[in-house]
Amino acid sequence: MEGTRSTFASLDGARKAAVLLITLGDKAASEILRCLPPEDVQRVTAAIAETDYVPHETCVQVLEEFSRLLTAREYLAAGGPEYAGKLLEKAFGDAEARLLLSQALHGHEMRSLDLSDLSRTDPRHLVKLIEDEQPQTLALIMAHLGSKIGSSLLSLLPEGTRVAVMERLGKMGHLSGETVQRVLLGLQRKFQSMGTQDSRLAYGGAGAVAAILNEMDANAGKAILEAFEQSDPDLALAIRDAMFTFEDLLTVPERSIREGLTAIDKRTLAIALKGVSEDLKNHIFKCMSSRAVEMLKEDMESLGPMRVKDVAKAQSEIVAALRQLEAEGKISLRSEEEDAFVV
Numbered sequence: 001m002e003g004t005r006s007t008f009a010s011l012d013g014a015r016k017a018a019v020l021l022i023t024l025g026d027k028a029a030s031e032i033l034r035c036l037p038p039e040d041v042q043r044v045t046a047a048i049a050e051t052d053y054v055p056h057e058t059c060v061q062v063l064e065e066f067s068r069l070l071t072a073r074e075y076l077a078a079g080g081p082e083y084a085g086k087l088l089e090k091a092f093g094d095a096e097a098r099l100l101l102s103q104a105l106h107g108h109e110m111r112s113l114d115l116s117d118l119s120r121t122d123p124r125h126l127v128k129l130i131e132d133e134q135p136q137t138l139a140l141i142m143a144h145l146g147s148k149i150g151s152s153l154l155s156l157l158p159e160g161t162r163v164a165v166m167e168r169l170g171k172m173g174h175l176s177g178e179t180v181q182r183v184l185l186g187l188q189r190k191f192q193s194m195g196t197q198d199s200r201l202a203y204g205g206a207g208a209v210a211a212i213l214n215e216m217d218a219n220a221g222k223a224i225l226e227a228f229e230q231s232d233p234d235l236a237l238a239i240r241d242a243m244f245t246f247e248d249l250l251t252v253p254e255r256s257i258r259e260g261l262t263a264i265d266k267r268t269l270a271i272a273l274k275g276v277s278e279d280l281k282n283h284i285f286k287c288m289s290s291r292a293v294e295m296l297k298e299d300m301e302s303l304g305p306m307r308v309k310d311v312a313k314a315q316s317e318i319v320a321a322l323r324q325l326e327a328e329g330k331i332s333l334r335s336e337e338e339d340a341f342v343v
Helices: 013-024 026-033 038-049 056-092 094-111 115-120 123-130 135-145 147-156 159-172 177-190 206-215 218-231 233-243 246-251 254-261 266-272 278-285 290-303 308-327
Strands: none
Touching: 013 026, 013 038, 013 056, 026 038, 056 094, 123 135, 123 147, 135 147, 135 159, 147 159, 159 206, 159 218, 159 233, 206 218, 206 233, 218 233, 233 308, 246 278, 246 308, 254 278, 254 308, 266 290, 266 308
16 A cells, blocks of 8 residues: 555555455444455455555445446356356446456356365376476375375375475465465366365365375385485474374383383373373273382372373373384384284
8 A cells, every 4th residue: 555545556455355344334344254264354454454544436446346346246157257248248348348257257266166076086097187286286285185085195196206295284384375276276277177166275284294194004104204304303203293192002002001111200101191081091001010000090199180281291201202212113102903914
């Protein structure tokens, strides 16, 4: 904006939306904002906050454009692009009709995207369609597909590409709606027969990578993690943390639990067991002597109520200690089924 005075020519989409809401008033504006995605609400409300004065002629121009776009959308929904184009040309002239139709089609196309349908596609077919995409785009697709389909697809990609894609996914976080929609729009043109778009955004991060690696063949997942440990040790650690939680001790063989308990501080263990499932407590108690179990239970009772963050800290310390023992080859955190050999 030029200072605090808004002229129509200076307005981008968010600022036009801001002027529209200011013009409509608080009640209507609040109803509209409830229907927008959070990132759009943030953009529009920020634009509103920056606006001190909007000339009357600017308000009129924004309202007129909004009205024309609504008309274009209605024509498009009623009879498709050709029908809409003819009616718009009669109403607004050739140049304006083309502009309005382009904007209406863009909005329609953005709403018609849906990567969830890709989850119903054979990964062997899907990989041929996307193997030339950039790692960031592949990571976005993985985030939408879910861990099971994503792991199958990842296994079909070249080994070097796997690492790059998982690295992008691990660092992705919460993408802006604009970024996601731009990527999806490009994919829509490639997957013309695949679905309709809902309003989901992609969430990546270490958890998304961990979920996919947990579904993969153990050796393939290990190779990716080892590559991360060379290129980004912090990300590798975050992924390992997400791949194994304290509750997962329920699947760890008893012999590994027994070995692990020798390296764990008993007070830390007492804190960590506060609030966990009875199944997990019993699984750990089975790996201890009767006397040790009695002493541990007494310690847990004497602790009284504990803060959640203190329990989580103790559990994280134990997981870290067990993972260190696993790295040293002293224990295995995999279930006995996963460690079984096929002859």
